[in-house]
Amino acid sequence: MTKFDEATQAIRVDENTYDVCLDPGYSIGGPLNGGYLMAALLRAVVDASPHEHPVSTAAQFLRVPAPGPARVRLEQLKAGRTAAMTRATLIQDDTAYIEALVTTATLGDGATDWAGEPPVAMPPVEQCLALPEPKPESNMTFSTQLELRFDPPTVGWLAGKPTGRPESRAYFRMSEPQDPDPFVLALAVDALPPVVFSAGARGWAPTVELTWHLRALPAPGWLTLLGQGRLIRDGWFDEEVEVWDSAGNLVAQSRQLARLGRG
């Protein structure tokens, strides 16, 4: 069991209740990373499901939970032969922090009938950049959990040279060696710095809603995260991330709607 597996562990209390312990090691300057929270919640959903994989997750981020004990409450909405549907709520102090609708199914080695190409070609990983280590006082413990290697222009904002468009692209793997699985993908779809940094914005950009779909089980090795936005307007922006595995397959797709930071 890796540290990530342990940090996302969901212990069954009864068929619709699981205990989780939110790990301070996934903090983004205080708030815990949304992908980490989804991964913990999905452990409970999958454990209680007749199916193996979380193929679709739509999460609303209501409030910012604190590290420490929390509970996942499930409501089984439908258990079908192909797919099951579950509502899952992350609860702390009797208050809902995340509300999610999850479809589980069992993905197989099914045929690919049609596949698109990656929208952008990435340079080789050796030509990509790691971000500087955050200062301890910034409480960015999240960044120690994973390795990101960025397509250089998309982190130009660090040196005061944003590309001028919402985009962020990086190779991704866990710091502690671990083959990617659906829970790692839940983390991956929310692991990039907000795409709006590349368009000149700053500050914490709270996710309001994030929906992601698991499209195939990932091969071992680096994942590639291709992130972009389509519109920054009226304080809102969208962020789409495609996750490709080392075998060249699209394994996850996400879109989140978030608020521009005021920082």
Place this chain on the structure above:
Amino acid sequence: MTKFDEATQAIRVDENTYDVCLDPGYSIGGPLNGGYLMAALLRAVVDASPHEHPVSTAAQFLRVPAPGPARVRLEQLKAGRTAAMTRATLIQDDTAYIEALVTTATLGDGATDWAGEPPVAMPPVEQCLALPEPKPESNMTFSTQLELRFDPPTVGWLAGKPTGRPESRAYFRMSEPQDPDPFVLALAVDALPPVVFSAGARGWAPTVELTWHLRALPAPGWLTLLGQGRLIRDGWFDEEVEVWDSAGNLVAQSRQLARLGRG
């Protein structure tokens, strides 16, 4: 009040309960169109919200409701200053048919900080094609509610010439003159024939999950629907639709995960 406004009307029973009457005029060969069902559900959510617009809707389609009376049950998850979050369930015969998480907010004339371009240029509406009228026995009443004018290659499948990739593009407006509003957009994001028809698939393609975001209030006139998919695999496919208004603004974005038809 237009026929569409009437068909999506939600009558308040109490603060968390609304009655709707599902109209047989939105049938796709029997099942009612998912966008129509979302529009009815959103009427209830918006009526009960302190905010004016459904900015984010994530819906799981659990079962196929029948035309006739139904109920929308709301649970208020959060009422914030910027946004409110609501869970909404469409119920018939004490059974949940659609479960949705909705964020409402009030969109203003806020500044556009950055906007992408449409991914594909459409030919002028005069060069686009209407689909042939469906046979009465097909029970495709939905198609009488709206006018679609298709980018010709994306309906080549009708003449046995699919483009070979999942795509569908059309101009859209209601048959009964009506300026587009957020409820019309809920219909618009699910109004195209499944994008997989253009990749050679056939048959009813049930939506499992659909998330869409309202990004701006649409200008009067034709809407442009740009639909595509990224992967058809293992019986599942994704469909992304961007809705652009007549003033050239991106007004809605959706993605659905659906099952391939067996037809």
